[in-house]
Amino acid sequence: MSIVKEVESIFPAETSIPQNALSGLPVEQDKYLIRGELRHWRGRVQEVFSQVCVKTSSGTSPKRLGIHPLLTEKESTEALNAAVEAYNNGRGLWPTMSVSDRIKHMEDFVCQMVEVKAEVVNLLMWEIGKSYEDSNKEFDRTVQYIRDTISALKDLDRVSSRFVIEQGIIGQIRRAPLGVVLCMGPFNYPLNETFTTLIPALIMGNTVVFKPPKHGVLLYSYLLEAFRDSFPQGVVNTIYGKGREVLPPLMASGKIDVLAFIGTGEAANQLRKQHPKLHRLRCILGLEAKNPGIILPDADLELAVKECILGCLSFNGQRCTALKILFVHSKIVDAFLGRFAEAIEGLRFGMPWEENVFITPLPEPGKTQYLTELMQDAFGFGAKVINDKGGTVNESFFYPAVLYPVSDKMRIYHEEQFGPLIPVLAFEDIETPIQYVIESNYGQQLSVFGSDPDVIARLIDPMVNQVCRVNINSQCQRGPDTFPFTGRKGSAEGTLSVSDALRVFSIRTLVAAKEVDINKKIITGIVRGRKSNFLSTDFVF
Ligand code: G3H
Numbered sequence: 001m002s003i004v005k006e007v008e009s010i011f012p013a014e015t016s017i018p019q020n021a022l023s024g025l026p027v028e029q030d031k032y033l034i035r036g037e038l039r040h041w042r043g044r045v046q047e048v049f050s051q052v053c054v055k056t057s058s059g060t061s062p063k064r065l066g067i068h069p070l071l072t073e074k075e076s077t078e079a080l081n082a083a084v085e086a087y088n089n090g091r092g093l094w095p096t097m098s099v100s101d102r103i104k105h106m107e108d109f110v111c112q113m114v115e116v117k118a119e120v121v122n123l124l125m126w127e128i129g130k131s132y133e134d135s136n137k138e139f140d141r142t143v144q145y146i147r148d149t150i151s152a153l154k155d156l157d158r159v160s161s162r163f164v165i166e167q168g169i170i171g172q173i174r175r176a177p178l179g180v181v182l183c184m185g186p187f188n189y190p191l192n193e194t195f196t197t198l199i200p201a202l203i204m205g206n207t208v209v210f211k212p213p214k215h216g217v218l219l220y221s222y223l224l225e226a227f228r229d230s231f232p233q234g235v236v237n238t239i240y241g242k243g244r245e246v247l248p249p250l251m252a253s254g255k256i257d258v259l260a261f262i263g264t265g266e267a268a269n270q271l272r273k274q275h276p277k278l279h280r281l282r283c284i285l286g287l288e289a290k291n292p293g294i295i296l297p298d299a300d301l302e303l304a305v306k307e308c309i310l311g312c313l314s315f316n317g318q319r320c321t322a323l324k325i326l327f328v329h330s331k332i333v334d335a336f337l338g339r340f341a342e343a344i345e346g347l348r349f350g351m352p353w354e355e356n357v358f359i360t361p362l363p364e365p366g367k368t369q370y371l372t373e374l375m376q377d378a379f380g381f382g383a384k385v386i387n388d389k390g391g392t393v394n395e396s397f398f399y400p401a402v403l404y405p406v407s408d409k410m411r412i413y414h415e416e417q418f419g420p421l422i423p424v425l426a427f428e429d430i431e432t433p434i435q436y437v438i439e440s441n442y443g444q445q446l447s448v449f450g451s452d453p454d455v456i457a458r459l460i461d462p463m464v465n466q467v468c469r470v471n472i473n474s475q476c477q478r479g480p481d482t483f484p485f486t487g488r489k490g491s492a493e494g495t496l497s498v499s500d501a502l503r504v505f506s507i508r509t510l511v512a513a514k515e516v517d518i519n520k521k522i523i524t525g526i527v528r529g530r531k532s533n534f535l536s537t538d539f540v541f
Contacts, residue, residue, distance in 0.1 A: 003389040003399060010058050010350060010361075010397050013051045020370035021353045024119055024531040025126070027066035029221035032075065032240055035082040036233025038224055041069035046240075048218055049361050050126045051396035052219060052352060060395055062365075065126055068217050069240045076209075076246035077253070083180045083207040084255050086234030086404050092236045095177045095205040098533040099157045100540045103150050105230050106203050107138065110146045112226035116214045120191065123219035125352040128187055128363040129396075130315060132353050142192045142410030145481055146199050146496045153203055154540045161539040163523075168515050171525065172535055174219035178282060179257030182250055184260045186286075187363060188318045188418075190216020196481070197260035197284060202235065209250065211239045213263075215363045226470075243267070251275045258505065262286035262320075265490050284494035284504050288416045289444035289487060290324045291467075291476045294459070295336060296450030303473055306337045306450040311447060311475030312422045313347070313400055316359055321476045323447060324416060325406070326424045327433040333426040337404060340424075341387035344400050361396040362419060368398045371421045378410040378423070383485035391421075415443075430459070437466045443488030445469040445476040468492075511535050 001009075014022075030045070031038045033140045046069075049062035086092050094102070119140055124135035160174040172185030181201040185194025190213045201208055206242050212220045217240065227236040239246050250256055257278035258281070265287040275281045290504030293311060295304050328336045349359035361366060375391050383403045385391050400420035406413055412423045427433060437446060446467050450456050456472060463470050468486045471477075486495040494504045511534065513519035526535050 004392055007389075007392045007394045007399055008116065011049065011055050012351060013055045017054070017351075018353055021122060021125065024122060026064055027064065027123065027218045027221055029066060029068045029159055029218055031224060032069055032071060032079075033228055033236065033238045034075070034079050035055070035085075036228060037238070038228055041071070043072065043076075046070050046217075047146075048127070050129070051365065052129050053361070053395050053406040058109040061299055063126070064338050065123075066218055068221070069088075070241055071241040071314070072245055073245060073249045076239045077249050079209045079239050079263055080180070080250050080253060080255055082237050083209050086207040086232065087177075087180055090177070090179075092207070092234075093232050094207060096533060097205065098536075098538070099153060100538070102203055102205065103153065103540060105232075106146065106199070108149055109230035110143060112230060113146075113223060114143060115171045116222040116226070120219045120220045121197060123222075124191065124216065126321075127216045127218060128190060129313060129352055129360045131357050131360055133356075133475055134315060135352070136304060138189060138192045141481070142195050143499065145192070145196060148481065149199050149203060151500070152499045153502055156499070158539045161537050163537070169278060169512050170519065171510050171512040173508055174534055175503065175508040176509040177506055178535070179206060180255055181208045181258040181260055181505065182247075182256045182262065183207045183208055183210040185213050185216075185259045186320070188315060188320070189212040191219060193262050193286070196496055196501060197278075197505075198261070201258065201260060201505040202231070204502055204506040206325065206505055207235050207237075209237045209239060209256075210245065211241075211243070214243075247271060248274050254280070256281065258282045258284065260284045260505075266290060282494075282504075283494070286320060286485075286492050286496070289320050289488070289491045290384070290414075290416050290440055290441045290445070291321060291442075291445045292436060293323040293326045293447045293449065293475075294430075295326065295328040295332065296448065296455060297331040298432075298451045298455075299332065299336075299449035300451060300473070301335060301339055302334065304336065305343050307447065307473065308340065308447070309343050309347070313344075313359065313420055313441075314475075315419045316362060316398075317400075317422070318362070318418050319477075320384040321445060321478050322418075323476055324418075324423075325413065326422065327427050327436065328424055330426040330428050331352070333404075333424070334428055337386050337402065344387050344402070346392070347400070349397075349399065359400060359420060362370050362398060363396075365396075367419060368393045368396060370493075371398050371401075371419045372419065374410075374412045374415065374417060374421060375401060375403065378406060378412050379490070381409045383407075383410065383412075383423075434459075434462070439488040441469045444491040445471060445487075447471040447474060447476050449473050475503050509534075
């Protein structure tokens with residue numbers, strides 16, 4: 001079948017959707033978690049539709065997935081107060097609990113979480129259009145992240161359980177929580193990226209209010225009971241609703257100590273500005289990026305094409321780490337484009353539950369129109385789509401398009417497209433991509449493809465001072481999750497990785513005493529009698 005015909009018929013009739021993909025739908029989610037209680041919501045609700053559309057007798061339309069509460073300022077303030085009370089100025093049960101007990105709570109949570117894997121994965125597919133295989137990977141990666149976080153905390157705790165004596169002063173230095181954390185993740189990894197801040201924030205003794213992302217809300221309905229049952233009351237509280245209604249009162253209260261947000265810089269700025277005591281607010285932010293791929297004249301083309309396909313088009317290019325612009329040396333640009341277009345033709349596209357599917361519908365309403373506008377803007381400045389039928393649209397489906405030659409006059413050169421539209425520029429002088437990186441407002445990662453160690457080394461040294469990860473002959477990516485993940489300029493604030501995240505959600509705090517007899521006696525009495533969870537030589541195996 002031709003690409004156009006296949007795109008035209010991409011959406012199935014309800015009757016041809018596999019039964020297991022429909023299981024559990026719709027999800028009428030009318031609960032929210034506050035102060036350890038799952039409260040029923042009887043107010044306004046948000047109808048949730050999937051952009052994975054279905055064919056009906058009256059045409060193609062988004063599939064209804066269910067509802068979730070649209071809470072108001074009143075409930076979001078209650079959620080905040082519950083978190084504030086559970087923290088109780090650092091005197092609450094959770095922030096003063098021993099590390100080993102907090103770990104037990106987290107282990108309970110992960111046990112309950114794995115029991116609802118099938119339901120969560122199914123909703124990931126429907127809510128954000130992620131393929132079944134990648135939705136499974138997102139779930140498994142998140143479970144592994146929690147397990148790795150537990151073992152990283154055990155390592156940290158072992159090191160901190162020692163006393164140090166310096167210049168006649170005895171000290172015990174540990175990490176203590178920061179307070180109340182507001183956590184919000186992005187729609188492209190609604191489970192994983194939310195948990196990469198939520199889990200370390202919790203395990204370090206903070207209390208949390210979290211709001212699921214705009215797409216990827218319903219999957220949390222299966223986790224609410226696990227949160228309720230695994231943590232003391234008020235430690236985890238959820239809010240649902242329009243960000244502009246439920247978030248400003250939280251920030252304006254001045255009671256949020258840490259803003260953990262992954263999304264756009266503009267939204268982060270709006271939130272941050274509302275806090276009355278800016279210097280008291282810590283921000284852990286993952287924001288936009290426009291990572292370039294630089295393909296040098298001696299690149300192994302097969303490898304470069306394979307990695308650029310993954311980099312540009314995994315989850316339809318909707319990753320903050322995606323390669324969002326390609327600079328290809330003019331000597332090989334024609335060969336590269338030919339092979340790249342051919343590789344796109346070999347990609348399977350369709351519904352997220354189909355086996356080996358790579359390109360799927362986009363979850364944001366209006367996204368295909370936005371990508372089409374970017375394409376048309378580029379056409380106006382001389383670019384063309386160089387792959388067969390690139391840019392063909394059917395409702396929420398956008399067939400990947402490679403735009404060439406792109407220039408700085410075009411919107412696609414500057415804007416983070418976050419979708420399957422790939423701008424390509426040819427360069428003669430390596431200064432062209434270098435200047436792009438320097439002038440960019442973003443500084444997350446880049447990929448360089450080549451084979452000469454001297455040339456690559458000359459690029460690495462200046463570029464590691466512009467971005468936070470230089471990938472050699474490999475796509476940009478966050479993982480492995482033990483590696484530091486951050487960005488310069490407008491791309492991030494704070495560093496996340498399994499172990500770094502434990503640090504960003506805590507602060508080094510110490511108990512110190514001059515080395516005199518009375519103090520030695522007091523410390524020995526506290527430690528031997530196990531009277532303090534902080535001043536203690538206990539550690540977790
Ligand atoms: O959207 C940004 C994600 O952190 C990227 O993670 O590179 O593992 O897909 P990934």
